[in-house]
Amino acid sequence: MVAGYGVFTPLVASGQRKYHILVSRYHYFPTEAELALNGAAQMALHERAAEATREEFGKDVFVRAVVEVSNFCRENCSYCGMRRDNRALHRFRARHEQLAELLVHHRPESVTDINIQTGEDPVAVREVVLPLIETLRRETRLGISVCLGTLSPELYDALQAAGASIFIMKFEIGDAAQYQQFAAPGTLAERRRHIRLLAERGWQVSSGFIAGLPGQTPRDLLANFKVARELPLRGCSVSPFIPGGETPLATAAAAHADWTFNSVSALRLLRPDWVIPAVSAFNLAAREGYRRGLRAGANLVTMNLTPGEVRDDYVIYKRDRFIMTEERVLQAIDAEGLQPSKTGLAAFYRQRAVGATIPLTANGA
Ligand code: SF4
DSSP: OOTTTTOHHHHHHHOHHHHHHHHHHTTOOOOHHHHTOOHHHHHHHHHHHHHHHHHHHTTEEEEEEEEEEEOOOSOOOTTOTTOTTOTTSOOOBOOHHHHHHHHHHSOOTTOOEEEEEESSOHHHIIIIIHHHHHHHHHHOOOEEEEEOOSOOHHHHHHHHHHTOOEEEOOOBOSSHHHHHHTTOSSOHHHHHHHHHHHHHTTOEEEEEEEESOTTOOHHHHHHHHHHHHHSOOSEEEEEEOOOOTTSTTTTSOOOOHHHHHHHHHHHHHHOTTSBOBOOTTHHHHSTTHHHHHHHHTOOEEEEEOSOHHHHTTOOSSOSSOOOOOHHHHHHHHHHTTOEEOSSOHHHHHHHSOTTOSOOGGGGOO
């Protein structure tokens, strides 16, 4: 693990040449043609991205667990089975005590960080997530991420005071008109404002977008990279569009796997210092998709620890989810010749100096 990457000052001090190499790497910006590559050219793109990952992070892959706490949601995204108009969905809020017992006493040893996730449900945030974070902070040394949607500044502060340090807020769709068309939460401008607000309040923010939404062109896909590079992020994900059975997009075609994995590589080359997750939906986009994601430049895996009795109702995509267990994530890491990071994600971010974000003018394109 190379500490301090993305921080200009120490690199200047340690060698002008290295500084120039790093700056030139940040000038990368993908083209529409690159995002649609296949065959040998695609393989070369993915190898280049994998090499950039190894240079930055060595063979280490961060290992975190996710618990899905509530599937209530006040939003109505067309691409998500948990949208508020899905009246057929059985809604649940997990109990704090049950999750605390699981995470404090029965979590797999390889887990260094927990991601607590909900639909946009401020009630669950107040009644379950906040006490759970307080318990985890008191009883464990786990890094704590949250993915809870757009909330009030007061709730952001309360979550941080309780002990969470990483906020995952995906901007989902980088084109404002399509953002509205697919009824993504609020507006794109509001989402971007909240991402900046979180970063200003001291959160490490990770974001993400969906590749391959119905009607999306390579040009639309490229718009996501323009948004991503302008935001104060520490990581970004690519989620392939998977049509959910209980959504208005149920009959649409799933994302093309090439777009998905090319986008992972392009993100890696755009920002070698970012933490890029392999998402479980990669396995729905392609055979051995999870491993392909690691091969294309991802460096974070997530195992699902949501209690089995509610997990089936957390239907972001569709009911036959591909659940990543500890065994599956560790096998994927091992099969790619990589290793689980002993340093947790939150600890890694802490080790990095504040101000690691590269000035926008250095990004070119
Ligand atoms: S994507 Fe998130 S905000 Fe949108 S409906 Fe699903 S859970 Fe709610």
